[in-house]
Amino acid sequence: MSARPPESPRAYRGRLLTPLAASSNGDRVRYLDDALLVVGSDGRIVEAAPFAPGAFRGPVLDLRPSVLMPGFIDAHVHFPQTRIIGSASGSLLDWLERSVFPEEARFRDDGYAALVAGEFTARLAASGTTTCVVFSSSCAGATDQLFDALLRAGLRGIAGLTLMDQNCPEALCVPRDDAIAMARDLVQRWHGAGGGLLEFAITPRFALSCSRGLMEAAALLAHDHDLLVQTHVAETPAEGEATLREHPWARDYIDVYDRVGLLTGRALLAHGIHLTPREWDRLAEARSSVVHCPDSNFFLGSGRMRLADARARAVSVGLGSDVGAGRSFDMRRSMSSAFDNALCLGDRLLPSALFVMATQGTADAIGLGLVIGSLEAGKEADFIAVRFPEHLLGEAELLNHLVFAPETAAVHRAFVRGRPVHLRRLGAPPHHSP
The missing domain is CATH 2.30.40.10 (Urease, subunit C, domain 1)
Structure with a gap:
């Protein structure tokens, strides 16, 4: 449309x-x-x-x-995982290896990417999601197909090429210079398209799959074009430990993003389950935002994010479906899971607070609070x-x-x-x- x-x-x-x-x-x-x-x-x-x-x-x-x-706002969703919802193949790193990476490799086929992009946008709209912040695959062609589908559907979307140059299958690995060149071309084609409904986001998958050089180059591109940065952080203890083995120059997970220049007021970090008080403090200082993905956290057994840690520091929190570890495109499922998550931690969120989180709260977290x-x-x-x-x-x-x-x-x-x-x-x- x-x-x-x-x-x-x-x-x-x-x-x-x-x-x-x-x-x-x-x-x-x-x-x-x-x-x-x-x-x-x-x-x-x-x-x-x-x-x-x-x-x-x-x-x-x-x-x-x-x-x-x-309209509901989904601050964290994976386009290439549309068809693997419900793939219960283990905890995060095992699930990536067994379910996610093989499916994402299929998105090198533009025809397949276009087909799934149509399904993806239709399911968002039918669920009442009018704005989405999306991870594409590491393939520029698939990312073009995603933006084209968002444009035709008339949805508001912020999306990016997923950056990975290490610790991933060869079919998904894109060297730093190639990835940055692809991202720069996509910025020129899509950032601001649709009368401003579409934006490009710098999208390192997570620090484990990105070299320091790639993250530093990505941060420069984000700075040059004032782009939102989206990535993952502290989803599971095993992921955090592997990240610090890969990047021993950092004091903790947040420090990885901080030192390469990605931790800014336009950074959107998903999960944030296993952050230390120092990391929460630094997030607040940088004015970065966190995306709460409770349904996928339950499904993968990743843990429970404490909203109180964010609220005590006035860190902005958005809500994400995290499809495909999340089991539904419907943000009402995410609201309900956020209630369950809080209840497990001895807190009780009001339905009104959950509704606000999925609308105005998420708009604030992604930098659109004055617009929608x-x-x-x-x-x-x-x-x-x-x-x-x-x-x-x-x-x-x-x-x-x-x-x-x-x-x-x-x-x-x-x-x-x-x-x-x-x-x-x-x-x-x-x-x-x-």
Whole structure:
């Protein structure tokens, strides 16, 4: 689909649920039982207010009893792992060797990459995810196919070529100079495409698979173009130990990224389960963000991230599905897993806090908090319409079902900059990711 804004102001009527402004580290939401959402010709929200007859002079699309809410944001998802969801082949390093790397090698075939890219974007949109931060494979052709699919789908996406020049299969290994040249070409083609909906991200897989020279060159490219950096950190103890054996010049895992220049205010580090207090302190100093991936952490047995460690230091935390170790594209599954993760650690998160985490909180973590994440005047109109059972009344019931019983709430429509990117026919079964 085109990323062009709507041709004229449009208005949508429905119930409305949105984080309150500046509430990304809290649980405050706004609920309206009957609201009007007005989208301007520039794709931005003009107004989100209680419905009043005659207040808008123009056609109004009545979506009641659906609830209008911000589109979900997935801060960590792997495009080449779309077809290996549920591959239970061991803990992280074993799983990579047995399931992930063989599948990612198939993405050297542009035809296969294009086919999976279409599946990937369709499943995101059907799950209500309007923005994604994506790892591609180490193949430039597959990354082109990913960006092309995001553009055609009309989704907002930040994606990057996965960098690996050591400790990986030969089929996926790309030497430093070749990888940086490929990344630079992709920046020129795709960064800012789709009217700014698409961005390129510097994407070292993790420090274990990258030489110091590759990471330093990647950091320079990120600096030159002000690019987001995404990678993994401290997912399992074995990974952390192997990383420090590979990079003995660093004092700890975070220090690897710090010394090569990747730890900046635009760094997005997934997992962060086994970080020391010093590492958390340094993350806060650098103003880097962490992505919480609780569903994949449970699936691989990687451990439990303590949100309290991040919150105590005001480290911004986004939420990620981490497909394919994550078992669903649906961010509601990730919200529910985040609740379980906290409960295991003696904490109890409110459904409202989980909803805020998957919307405004994640927007803040990826640097788009002033653009998307809530439904308020001036922001870009990335929103979804979710149809709940009609007997559910009020904010508390809706939030409980949204987070803990998503099979009862179908994503009926999705919009990016006010333009439709998904429509589920009434009566059709809801989309369920495995």
